[in-house]
Amino acid sequence: MHYLHLSERWISNYLKIDNVSIKLFTIPLFWPQRKAMKHFCICLFATLLARQLSAQASFQITYTGFTATQQAAFDLAAQRWAAILQSAVPIKVNALLVPLPSGPLGICFPNGRKEFAAAPFSGTWYPTALANALSGEELNAGEYDMDIYFNSTQSWFWDTAGTVPSHQYDFVSVAMHEIGHGLGFVSLAKVSNGEGSLGLLSPDDFAPLTTSFPWPDLDSLPSVYDRFLVDQNGIHLIELTNPSVFLGQQLTSNELYFAGPQATAANGNSAPRLYAPNTFSLGSSITHLNESTYPAGHPDELMTPFVSKGKKVHNIGPVTRAMLADLGWKLNPLQGIQAELTNHRLAVFPTLTHGPLWLHAPYRLNKLMLVNVQGQIVLKQPAPRQEEPLFLDLSALPAGCYLLVVRGDGGQWTGRVAKQ
Ligand SMILES: [Zn+2]
Structure with missing residues (x-):
């Protein structure tokens, strides 16, 4: 059938x-x-x-x-x-x-x-x-x-x-x-x-x-x-x-x-x-x-x-x-983000966090934002225009799943992170 x-x-x-x-x-x-x-x-x-x-x-x-x-x-x-x-x-x-x-x-x-x-x-x-x-x-x-x-x-x-x-x-x-x-x-x-x-x-x-x-x-x-x-x-x-x-x-x-x-x-x-x-x-x-x-x-x-x-x-x-x-x-959003971002040599960790979130890429990051499940932008900031790890603090955000959008010299990526 x-x-x-x-x-x-x-x-x-x-x-x-x-x-x-x-x-x-x-x-x-x-x-x-x-x-x-x-x-x-x-x-x-x-x-x-x-x-x-x-x-x-x-x-x-x-x-x-x-x-x-x-x-x-x-x-x-x-x-x-x-x-x-x-x-x-x-x-x-x-x-x-x-x-x-x-x-x-x-x-x-x-x-x-x-x-x-x-x-x-x-x-x-x-x-x-x-x-x-x-x-x-x-x-x-x-x-x-x-x-x-x-x-x-x-x-x-x-x-x-x-x-x-x-x-x-x-x-x-x-x-x-x-x-x-x-x-x-x-x-x-x-x-x-x-x-x-x-x-x-x-x-x-x-x-x-x-x-x-x-x-x-x-x-x-x-x-x-x-x-x-x-x-x-x-x-x-x-x-x-x-x-x-x-x-x-x-x-x-x-x-x-x-x-x-x-x-x-x-x-x-x-x-x-x-x-x-x-x-x-x-x-x-x-x-x-x-x-x-x-x-x-x-x-x-x-x-x-x-x-x-x-x-x-x-x-x-x-x-x-x-x-x-x-x-x-x-x-499988958590593994999904890791797989997608790793493919582009962009590291995001941890993807399940109480607050701290690190991003690192071997190229310049220009901009990033977090979007909640209601589609609202809850965090938006320019990234330092240098190849250094970027630290984000999500501790003030409610627990839940967020869409991470990152733009850099190599393009744009999206993935999900979870706040505990
Ligand atoms: Zn079609």
């Missing part, structure tokens, strides 16, 4: 300021199993401590059409996700670099399962990567967790560091985006002839593209992501008649939100706004954060529907992380 889901980034003629942008796209499907019980923990800090004991996620990637350099770029994208997620089961990715019709950048088809014993919700499709993580065992032996196609005819920037030329798309950024869909950032919504639906997608919607795993009958059931969709009045879309014209109106209302408790907390106590344009765009609508709410330069721009040439997005923002946590992922 599986489910699958598809996400992608389509090229469009959408103009974004002065640059050609890409429309990012996502679509899914799934498969059945059984339910368990729902459990949400709003106390992020408490969950952080408990989750330190779990295993950091790992990826197993099968490449088709990739050179060693190109594989290294995809590897980095996977490492960025692995650093923040926990799973005892390797995440299996089928990555293909091939010519694609109609000029999309890439497309992700997530595999899926429902009704497995550890599923928090019954009647709900989960991406297999998450289903496996929740179950602690592999539910889809012999199948990939996601197929990701990348368009070999596009002009890609394959380097993992440096400035992206204005005429190229940054591959690592697009790969991170697509993997995000494969991990569960995906809706099963569709609007056809004015009628909106959840869980009525079929392979025909994406032909001639196919998946390496069976595409199940979605049974008009939502994805776990869909369970958090609410309209401007706070009405959950899964409560509406499916399919229906009214559901279609909500899906194209331009007023659609993700009402997960952790995502809401990370978004300043406001449910994150999703991309729901008045004209439904299959694979782009619903399944992304709203472009204008999280524009280029925003910490959470990774999962918005458009990306431009010359743009690099290698960070997974706090709202995006919290949305994944609401879906059921166990996050």
Whole structure:
């Protein structure tokens, strides 16, 4: 039993300021199993401590059409996700670099399962990567967790560091985006002839593209992501008649939100706004954060529907992380920050502190700030423009989890630290 889901980034003629942008796209499907019980923990800090004991996620990637350099770029994208997620089961990715019709950048088809014993919700499709993580065992032996196609005819920037030329798309950024869909950032919504639906997608919607795993009958059931969709009045879309014209109106209302408790907390106590344009765009609508709410330069721009040439997005923002946590992922922020920052030779210690926090990098740090789970900046200061360890005192701050944002000569990094 599986489910699958598809996400992608389509090229469009959408103009974004002065640059050609890409429309990012996502679509899914799934498969059945059984339910368990729902459990949400709003106390992020408490969950952080408990989750330190779990295993950091790992990826197993099968490449088709990739050179060693190109594989290294995809590897980095996977490492960025692995650093923040926990799973005892390797995440299996089928990555293909091939010519694609109609000029999309890439497309992700997530595999899926429902009704497995550890599923928090019954009647709900989960991406297999998450289903496996929740179950602690592999539910889809012999199948990939996601197929990701990348368009070999596009002009890609394959380097993992440096400035992206204005005429190229940054591959690592697009790969991170697509993997995000494969991990569960995906809706099963569709609007056809004015009628909106959840869980009525079929392979025909994406032909001639196919998946390496069976595409199940979605049974008009939502994805776990869909369970958090609410309209401007706070009405959950899964409560509406499916399919229906009214559901279609909500899906194209331009007023659609993700009402997960952790995502809401990370978004300043406001449910994150999703991309729901008045004209439904299959694979782009619903399944992304709203472009204008999280524009280029925003910490959470990774999962918005458009990306431009010359743009690099290698960070997974706090709202995006919290949305994944609401879906059921166990996050690994403390190890995540260490892994991310160590990769860039920036040391932060300790990441669980009563007050003192030290930062050191073999280059100049220019600026840093701490952001709380409400999205408020609680500490902001310029860093000494010299290569010396920087001391921060967090003793006056309330206990909890904070997002650390550091800017230096080598770029910008984000990660999490916890105050006891
Ligand atoms: Zn997308």
